[in-house]
Amino acid sequence: MLLTNRQIAIFKAIVDEFTKTAEPVGSKRLIDLLDFSCSSATIRNEMAALEEMGLLEKTHTSSGRIPSSKGYRFYVENLMEKQLDEGIKDSLQEVFRQRHFSMDEVVKKSCEILSQMTSLTSVVLGPESRYQTLQHVQLFPLTERSAVAVFITDHGHTENKTFHFQADVSLEDIKTCCNILNDKLVGTPICNVVERMKEIEPLIASHVARHEVLFEAFVSAFMKFASEHVYCSGQSNMLYQPEFADIEKLKELMKMLEDSSLFRQIANHEGNVAIEIGGENNLIQMDNVAVVSSRFKMNDKEEGELMIVGPTRMQYNRVVALMEYMSKVLEDMYRQEE
Template identity: 70%
Template sequence: MLTPRQTLILKTIIDEFTKTAEPVGSKRLMTLLEISVSSATLRNEMAILEDYGLLEKTHTSSGRIPSSKGYRYYVENLMDTQLDSGVQNALSEVFKERHYTMEEIVVKSCDILSQMTNLTSVVLGPETSSQTLQHIQIFPINERSAVCVFITSHGHTENKTFHFDENVSLKDIQTCCNILNDHLAGTPISEVVNKMDEIRPMLSSQVSRHEILFQAFTSAFVKFASDNVYTSGASNMLYQPEFADIEKLKQLMKFLEDSSVWRQLGSSNEDISIRIGTDNQVIPMENVSVITSKIKLSNEEEGQLMVVGPTRMPYNKIVALMEYMAKVIEDLYRDDG
């Protein structure tokens, strides 16, 4: 159990190191603390915190830096996650428009997170592998374009706008849609593309522009069945001193490009999950932390917001931002549902 003074020292060192990425020595600490403590006393207290495993001493400085255990203590005992009202208002304004598709809301959330944290964000859309296709609706705009809506067994909808290189009749579009509904309803999303090949001869015998429509629907299903994993702000890692080593940066970029990594990280049952440094087994890099927040889009569908960065990240601000953003998105879907 830390004393109040040790708690204050630990929190102050974490706050300062988060801002500067520089080890904090006793002399610097004296100028930061609001209490009057001698340099010798501070060195003694810092040594105790080091013995507890909450601080570490670097090889290049007499100062201390927080350890993964120190950050864990901070997020579990000392973190205040109040979000500034100005940020709340700004986020509410961004999501004011009520007609976003699932893809648009995921991409927009990803971009906002990376911009507001200056870190890398990853957003997972709902997992589609366990869902089946229930129905297809198509709304012609003109002879060269139409909007198609796919509806799954979980009530998830996905919109796709088709633009054709040649004119396609309303009759052909409707006939194609009817054939697909008759033969694809109840098919797992992951198997729809393969089943499209089976019904291709039927389309060619009943639909004049069958090849154009076949290609349009197949490409839409491929996109729909793929992992909805979006990444934004990967280049922000270039400006983090922890990744000045090009080999470390390459290693991190490799993880960022692997969608299976993010599905594993998103498997936590907690609404907010904070993986810090060495306690993160999915990305085994000691200087990397990942914060994950669930988005409950419906009773059966969930998405995930994630922020990836150095263990030095400002956990309190990021957690507050992600919690509020998740609430805004959930409210948006609840109102539209």
């Protein structure tokens, strides 16, 4: 698609202005925004041409124009200039330099930072459990009816799960159960642990008095551990976006954010960074929603995904730059730990 320099300047000005105001942009406003002289009539003709190309569209409530899904795609592929303030880079480096984070903490912290810095909703996908195997399990009693289970994988990742028993359990039974689990489950893929536990349940029953209580607690804890690590932060930021002022649209968006399988599918993209725009992506059923995702490697086998969910008029230049840099920070951090 070939655009003249004037058409490019007008189109870019409309995208930038609509991103800031969420209001359709008219010819009179463009006269103030453009850095060259142009009559209203000429601007209107160029806007009509851009609309004919499918890059702009007119709303029912205004004579101004807004970018279309096709227009946003053209913008991010041809006109976007990534921008990230050096102060933000320093802040990101400092957050992860302050202390040693576990994998789970890094994923959660990244999610919080992204939503805070963009004022949008962030989703972070941790590595899928099928790539990890159980290395060790330990149970620490808190009271006679509660305990903390600590699971360690072959990659050194640690996860804690607190759970409660339905009846009193002796310290000896807990110790015996842990010994059996460590003897029989070491090397088992996390996603297969529950199935393997069912196979050794008779063995646990023959050595542990309250085996039913302990078995149920461990199965529950392992199921939580094996579930996908999907974290979401900043959902409330969508309340301040004009696109979702309608309660039904907001409900639809919240339902989308709860669908972890959707984000796993979106994460299955080529390249390190992808921009999915509603209206052109079959996975995203809402026209005015976009998802920007950036992949980061934890090691040779494991990958995570950073995502920003927001209106299609989000500041792509800033969001993409931020996510690319955060992915780099995370990869550098994991590389240092190897």
